[in-house]
Amino acid sequence: MIKKRLVQLLSHAKKYVFLQVLFNWLSLWCQIGIIWAVSDTVYKIYHDTLHTNDLYFYGCIVAVSLILRYIFDRISIKMSFAASADVKRILREKIYGKLLKLGASYREQTQTSAVVQLAVEGVDQLETYFGKYLSQLFYSLLAPLTLFVVLSFVNFKSSLVLLLCVPLIPVSIVVVQKIAKRLLSKYWGAYEQLGDSFLENLQGLTTMKIYSADEKAATEMDKESEHFRKITMKVLTMQLNSTSVMDIMAYGGAAVGMIFVLSEFMNGAVNLAGAMMIILLASEFFIPLRLLGSFFHIAMNGMAASDKIFALLDLPEPKNKGETLSDGKTDIALKDVCFSYNEERRILNNINLNVKNGGMVSVVGMSGSGKSTIAGILMGRNKNYKGSITIQGKELSDIAESDLMKNITLVTHECHIFKGTVRYNLLMGKPDASEKEMFAALEKAKLKEFIMENGGLDMVLNEGGTNLSGGQRQRLSLARALLHDSPVYIFDEATGNIDMESEEMIMSVIKELAKTKTVLQISHRLANVVDSEKIYMLDGGKVAESGSHAELMKKNGKYAKLFTYQKNLENYGLGGETA
Numbered sequence: 001m002i003k004k005r006l007v008q009l010l011s012h013a014k015k016y017v018f019l020q021v022l023f024n025w026l027s028l029w030c031q032i033g034i035i036w037a038v039s040d041t042v043y044k045i046y047h048d049t050l051h052t053n054d055l056y057f058y059g060c061i062v063a064v065s066l067i068l069r070y071i072f073d074r075i076s077i078k079m080s081f082a083a084s085a086d087v088k089r090i091l092r093e094k095i096y097g098k099l100l101k102l103g104a105s106y107r108e109q110t111q112t113s114a115v116v117q118l119a120v121e122g123v124d125q126l127e128t129y130f131g132k133y134l135s136q137l138f139y140s141l142l143a144p145l146t147l148f149v150v151l152s153f154v155n156f157k158s159s160l161v162l163l164l165c166v167p168l169i170p171v172s173i174v175v176v177q178k179i180a181k182r183l184l185s186k187y188w189g190a191y192e193q194l195g196d197s198f199l200e201n202l203q204g205l206t207t208m209k210i211y212s213a214d215e216k217a218a219t220e221m222d223k224e225s226e227h228f229r230k231i232t233m234k235v236l237t238m239q240l241n242s243t244s245v246m247d248i249m250a251y252g253g254a255a256v257g258m259i260f261v262l263s264e265f266m267n268g269a270v271n272l273a274g275a276m277m278i279i280l281l282a283s284e285f286f287i288p289l290r291l292l293g294s295f296f297h298i299a300m301n302g303m304a305a306s307d308k309i310f311a312l313l314d315l316p317e318p319k320n321k322g323e324t325l326s327d328g329k330t331d332i333a334l335k336d337v338c339f340s341y342n343e344e345r346r347i348l349n350n351i352n353l354n355v356k357n358g359g360m361v362s363v364v365g366m367s368g369s370g371k372s373t374i375a376g377i378l379m380g381r382n383k384n385y386k387g388s389i390t391i392q393g394k395e396l397s398d399i400a401e402s403d404l405m406k407n408i409t410l411v412t413h414e415c416h417i418f419k420g421t422v423r424y425n426l427l428m429g430k431p432d433a434s435e436k437e438m439f440a441a442l443e444k445a446k447l448k449e450f451i452m453e454n455g456g457l458d459m460v461l462n463e464g465g466t467n468l469s470g471g472q473r474q475r476l477s478l479a480r481a482l483l484h485d486s487p488v489y490i491f492d493e494a495t496g497n498i499d500m501e502s503e504e505m506i507m508s509v510i511k512e513l514a515k516t517k518t519v520l521q522i523s524h525r526l527a528n529v530v531d532s533e534k535i536y537m538l539d540g541g542k543v544a545e546s547g548s549h550a551e552l553m554k555k556n557g558k559y560a561k562l563f564t565y566q567k568n569l570e571n572y573g574l575g576g577e578t579a
């Protein structure tokens with residue numbers, strides 16, 4: 001009923017749980033005081049021995065107890081809040097820290113939607129566990145024992161009967177736990193699945209609309225939602241039923257105790273005041289455990305979520321020796337590199353490739369030949385390559401991720417533009433960049449004029465930069481990349497899907513950059529790589545040919561064929577336009 005690992009999360013919040021139990025317990029004493037005063041008053045009225053002074057005395061006890069009880073309850077609620085807030089903060093920090101440690105390759109091990117759900121909803125579900133359930137667990141042991149000790153002075157036998165009935169509730173909780181565990185795990189599975197498809201469909205909504213596939217997706221999501229609804233209903237039904245069972249146990253137990261004390265009263269073993277006190281306090285034996293039972297259901301949800309959270313926290317972290325790179329000249333060498341995403345298919349097969357400082361090296365090949373996979377490996381996104389990849393002579397897998405990010409900048413055709421301003425996006429490339437530097441970068445990317453006309457660096461950008469054209473977005477990404485000023489640049493189809501003018505402009509920046517930096521260009525369009533020092537042509541995960549454009553043309557192999565094919569296609573396109 002207690003999860004050790006969860007309790008360890010409490011660390012210094014343990015004191016809040018302790019204080020909560022303490023104040024609940026003090027509140028119980030106030031309750032006992034009130035009942036005692038009321039019972040004694042009734043007893044004295046019945047026997048006609050009540051004096052005015054007694055009335056003041058009992059009145060004072062009731063009033064003071066009520067006030068104290070109110071104060072104690074308030075403090076207990078505050079402590080409950082403090083405990084859960086603290087744990088939630090700790091857990092979220094842990095999840096965030098874990099993601100940082102998993103680094104760029106986190107998607108190899110988990111899904112973004114699952115992480116978001118766990119960090120937000122999952123952690124929130126633990127609120128009851130830490131804020132209420134834990135303290136209630138201790139209190140519900142303490143309360144019946146306290147009452148037993150006090151009431152045993154009034155009538156031992158009835159108090160014992162009440163105490164013996166109390167364990168019926170925890171027994172029913174344990175039985176329910178067994179059933180609930182399986183159900184809740186299913187519930188979380190369905191919840192995650194639904195969240196996953198929701199995110200996916202939302203992101204792809206425009207595409208689905210184009211292909212009129214939205215209705216089908218909606219039907220599928222309806223099905224998943226219905227499945228989720230059913231399983232939620234099952235969980236709720238289970239909770240409701242078990243609440244009823246607990247109610248029967250609680251009130252049944254109290255009734256048994258009351259009947260017993262009445263018979264004791266008839267036999268003269270206890271006086272009217274004592275009998276009243278036991279009858280009025282009988283339910284107090286059970287109420288804490290009954291409350292524990294209802295917290296338990298909510299806490300169970302949290303515990304199921306915590307299993308998933310711990311699974312995330314336990315994911316193996318990439319080990320590296322934290323090697324650092326120095327600024328300046330950087331050569332990259334791939335030697336016999338093999339890679340596969342899964343066991344079924346090998347994507348890269350004994351790749352040998354060198355990129356030297358100054359001068360552009362290009363990787364070309366048909367779509368799906370493994371070009372972006374090379375970029376992903378170099379950025380630390382895809383781990384577990386075989387063979388050797390060295391940067392400045394140091395093995396890639398030994399280099400600290402932060403150093404890798406500082407030294408390599410990747411520009412793809414889908415770089416993310418963040419909601420905010422142009423300034424915000426540029427500062428991401430270099431947090432301490434001056435306005436002058438930012439304008440210089442925009443100038444190089446031929447975007448300065450446009451930005452100046454539209455509000456300057458404070459021009460507001462939509463999420464994903466949707467208020468820019470594709471070419472403008474790409475030029476802004478380029479300006480941001482230039483500000484990053486790293487020794488290595490990788491351009492992966494950086495001119496894909498954009499207008500000719502932007503393409504030419506970006507190509508000229510890349511060529512300029514290659515004079516001083518280490519530049520790896522990936523492109524399926526061969527016209528862009530003609531000027532490269534060396535071109536590697538990938539085919540089926542292997543380097544099919546390599547050399548300069550002239551050498552490869554002379555060879556008249558795959559490269560030459562593809563080049564001629566593309567050239568003819570483009571000429572034909574141009575001819576078509578003029579015709």
Ligand SMILES: Nc1ncnc2c1ncn2[C@@H]1O[C@H](COP(=O)(O)OP(=O)(O)O)[C@@H](O)[C@H]1O
Pocket residue numbers: 341342347365366367368369370371372373374
């Ligand atoms: N995350 C992934 N998981 C599994 N297979 C992948 C993944 N990414 C790419 N692939 C596969 O690897 C092959 C090479 O992909 P990629 O490197 O993106 O090709 P490209 O040369 O077009 O950039 C493709 O056949 C693709 O199906």
Ligand SMILES: [Mg+2]
Pocket residue numbers: 371372373492493
């Ligand atoms: Mg690609």
